[in-house]
Amino acid sequence: MMSESTSDECDLVMNYSASERCAFVKRTADCSMADGMVNYLRVAFCLLPPNLTPFTITLCVIWLIVLFVILGLAASKFFCPNLSAISSTLHLSHNVAGVTFLALGNGAPDIFSAMAAISHPHTAGLAVGALFGAGIFVTTVVAGSVALVKPFAVASRPFLRDVIFYMVAVFWTFLILYRGVTTLGETLGYMSLYVVYVLTVIISSYIYNRRKNSDTNSVQNVPHIPEFSSSDSSDEDVPCLTGGTIQQDYDSEYRPLLPYSESTSEILMSSLNPVDSRKWRRKSWTWRLLKVVKTPLEVLLLLCVPVVDLDKEDKNWRRPLNCLHLITAPLLCVLVFQSGAYGEVMIQGEFPIWLLTLLLGMFLAAIVFCTTTNDQPPKYHPIFALLGFVASAVLISATASEVVSLLHMLGVVLSLSNTVLGLTLLAWGNSIGDCFSDITVARQGYPRMAIAACFGGIIFNMLFGVGLGCLAQMYKTQSSVQFGSEGLLTWILAGSLGLSLVLSFLIVPLSHFHLGRSYGIFLLVFYFVFLLIALLTEFGKIHT
Numbered sequence: 001m002m003s004e005s006t007s008d009e010c011d012l013v014m015n016y017s018a019s020e021r022c023a024f025v026k027r028t029a030d031c032s033m034a035d036g037m038v039n040y041l042r043v044a045f046c047l048l049p050p051n052l053t054p055f056t057i058t059l060c061v062i063w064l065i066v067l068f069v070i071l072g073l074a075a076s077k078f079f080c081p082n083l084s085a086i087s088s089t090l091h092l093s094h095n096v097a098g099v100t101f102l103a104l105g106n107g108a109p110d111i112f113s114a115m116a117a118i119s120h121p122h123t124a125g126l127a128v129g130a131l132f133g134a135g136i137f138v139t140t141v142v143a144g145s146v147a148l149v150k151p152f153a154v155a156s157r158p159f160l161r162d163v164i165f166y167m168v169a170v171f172w173t174f175l176i177l178y179r180g181v182t183t184l185g186e187t188l189g190y191m192s193l194y195v196v197y198v199l200t201v202i203i204s205s206y207i208y209n210r211r212k213n214s215d216t217n218s219v220q221n222v223p224h225i226p227e228f229s230s231s232d233s234s235d236e237d238v239p240c241l242t243g244g245t246i247q248q249d250y251d252s253e254y255r256p257l258l259p260y261s262e263s264t265s266e267i268l269m270s271s272l273n274p275v276d277s278r279k280w281r282r283k284s285w286t287w288r289l290l291k292v293v294k295t296p297l298e299v300l301l302l303l304c305v306p307v308v309d310l311d312k313e314d315k316n317w318r319r320p321l322n323c324l325h326l327i328t329a330p331l332l333c334v335l336v337f338q339s340g341a342y343g344e345v346m347i348q349g350e351f352p353i354w355l356l357t358l359l360l361g362m363f364l365a366a367i368v369f370c371t372t373t374n375d376q377p378p379k380y381h382p383i384f385a386l387l388g389f390v391a392s393a394v395l396i397s398a399t400a401s402e403v404v405s406l407l408h409m410l411g412v413v414l415s416l417s418n419t420v421l422g423l424t425l426l427a428w429g430n431s432i433g434d435c436f437s438d439i440t441v442a443r444q445g446y447p448r449m450a451i452a453a454c455f456g457g458i459i460f461n462m463l464f465g466v467g468l469g470c471l472a473q474m475y476k477t478q479s480s481v482q483f484g485s486e487g488l489l490t491w492i493l494a495g496s497l498g499l500s501l502v503l504s505f506l507i508v509p510l511s512h513f514h515l516g517r518s519y520g521i522f523l524l525v526f527y528f529v530f531l532l533i534a535l536l537t538e539f540g541k542i543h544t
Contacts, residue, residue, distance in 0.1 A: 010041065011412055018050035021363045037336070037402060040409035057413060064406055068429040070297055070399050071109040077298065078305045085308040085385035110134060110461040111468065112393075112400035113426060117418075118469025119445065124483055126404055128468060129422020131462050134431045135170070136423075136530060139500055142435045144523030147515040149439055150447040154513045157204065158452060160505070165197045167501045168458050173466060174494045176483065182470055183480045194460060215342035217434040267374055274298035304328045305392050308385035317377030322384055323369045327361035329391040333518040336398040403429070404411040419489050420538045424531075452513070489537050496530040 010031040013024050022045045025031045031041050040060065048056050110130065117127035172190055176182045182190070262270070274295055278290065306325040309316035333345045334357045345353045372378050407421045442450040470481045503526075511519065536542045 006009060013045065013412060021050070022046040023539075025089070026348055031215060037398070040406050041412065045233045045411055045412055053413065057410065060406055060410060064403065064410075064425070066110075066297070067399055067403050067406070070301075071396060071403070071429075073294065073297055073301055074305070074392050074396050074399065075109055078307055078388055079396060081307050081309055082385045082388040082392065084386060085310050085382065087312050089382045089385065090238075090282040109396065109400065109429075110431075110458075111465045112397045114461070114465030115469040115472055116397070116404045116489055117422070118466060118473060118481075126407055126418040126419075126422040126426060127465065128483075128490060129419035129424075129493065130426040131173075131422075131465055132497050133423025133427030135166075135458050135462065135497050136493075136500060136527060137427050137431050138454050138458050139166075139497075139504065140523040140527035140530075142431070142439070143451060143504075143515075144520040144527070145435065145439050146442040146447050146454070147520030147523070148517050150442040151447070151514070151516045151520075152447040152451075154451055154508060154515055155448055156509075156513045157208075159508065159513065161200060161204065162452070162459065162500055163505050165193070165200075166462075167498065167505070169193060169459055169462050170498050170501065172484060173462060174498070176466075177490060177494065180483050181480050182483070184474055187467055187470045187474070187481075191463055194463045197282040197459060208252075218333075252535070264320050264374060267318055268324075271318040271321040272302050274302060298531065301395075304332045305395065306384040308382060308388065314491070315345075315377045315381055317381055319369065319372055319374045323389065325366040325384065326365040326368060327358065329387050330357050330361050332391055333394045337394050350450070417489065417538060419493065420534065423534060447515075452455055488542070489534060492530075492534055492537055500526060500530075 010028055013021050013028075013031070016024050022042075025041050025045050032039070044053070044056050044060075099413070100212040114131055117130070118124050172193065176186070176190070275291060280291070283291075288304075302321070303324065306322055306329060307316055331354060334354050343354055347353060347356065368378070403426065407426055408418065410416070411418055411421045439450070473481050500523075507519065507522075508515065533542065
């Protein structure tokens with residue numbers, strides 16, 4: 001038997017025999033995995049027999065897919081709509097909302113996953129692999145697929161602006177990894193790069209719109225026709241695909257001719273039904289199959305997280321369900337915040353905090369139910385958007401922590417580095433939604449919007465994912481953050497992402513900012529070559 005020291009790294013568990021692994025996991029402090037609600041290492045090595053390891057891995061992969069589905073649903077169905085409602089309530093411009101709230105909504109899974117990984121020294125490689133891996137995936141596979149689906153001329157100035165800022169962010173991240181340490185001042189400066197990016201977007205948009213308005217005023221009696229193929233147009237020319245007018249027109253077609261008032265129980269049941277019968281009839285069987293799989297998770301989320309939709313006539317006011325949210329949403333936050341750490345907290349050692357939260361929620365729900373009606377949302381209805389934002393953010397953070405803990409366990413069992421797990425499973429899981437949505441947007445005739453999402457959103461993900469994770473670790477340890485490099489693979493990641501951005505920066509202008517199918521094929525080939533080199537490096541076929 002090997003040493004009984006409790007200071008061993010948990011990754012060494014596979015060096016022990018199958019009968020000794022459970023004891024090693026129990027006595028090793030590094031195997032505690034305090035950032036997750038479930039200790040997956042104990043599940044793998046203590047709960048299930050060693051001869052069922054393939055079955056264990058299969059179960060973990062299925063659970064990982066479920067966690068990614070929860071991340072996607074929580075971000076797209078709850079986090080983003082509530083952020084949109086908050087930005088509209090605050091009367092923010094489209095520019096500011098797009099590069100702040102919308103970027104946060106779209107990048108929530110990546111950011112929370114990176115924060116969860118970086119906040120623990122042994123899983124920092126997951127964050128590095130995920131952020132660099134997702135960056136390469138989005139700027140090659142997603143951007144290449146958009147170019148293949150809908151060749152188009154990219155907006156020149158916004159494209160160059162986004163690529164330049166992203167290259168600066170990648171280079172700064174590379175310097176942090178190369179030195180292996182970052183301080184509080186450098187971290188704040190690193191995050192302030194995004195503030196500079198936001199200001200650049202706002203100022204350039206202001207200058208562009210002012211010049212466009214002066215040109216319009218100088219040409220009288222000439223109808224304005226949007227020219228989407230011009231490389232000089234701003235990336236705000238493209239209308240939002242989910243505009244309120246389109247939704248209202250669509251709903252008005254199915255509005256009943258005679259007045260009809262639903263009962264409270266009917267409102268509650270219809271509010272908890274995530275399946276739109278009209279959409280169900282139009283969709284393919286694959287969409288229906290996925291919807292059936294996601295429906296139980298959506299119902300659970302609908303029970304716990306309120307959504308305010310300002311595009312709807314009633315702002316998505318559902319009186320019985322919203323009153324229920326006053327109970328379930330705070331209870332959800334208490335039970336899952338910091339992996340359930342506050343669920344067992346007792347007030348003066350006697351009264352559990354979750355019970356106090358439940359009683360307060362029931363009291364507020366009773367007041368709201370007695371002072372409102374089913375038909376008219378109250379004036380304070382936007383507060384539910386804030387409640388939904390907090391509840392969905394806590395849920396996404398907790399789910400991201402579970403994803404990181406689960407991937408760390410898979411890395412230990414399969415003897416894979418955290419970096420390669422980050423650039424494959426974590427990066428793919430967090431980016432696959434962006435891939436499908438951007439390709440769909442391109443198919444609908446808005447490829448410029450799709451390509452802007454490819455380059456704009458990942459800047460925010462990298463700067464705030466790494467930055468907030470470093471701040472969280474500094475708060476815990478009261479010291480500077482140390483980055484343990486995973487060797488050659490880390491530099492291959494950083495070099496590949498930097499090379500893809502430099503090539504795009506050179507090739508796209510030389511192609512007169514026209515992204516054709518040949519460019520799309522080039523990007524896809526680039527990604528598969530990178531992935532092959534990364535995997536060969538991981539398995540020792542390529543080494544220094």
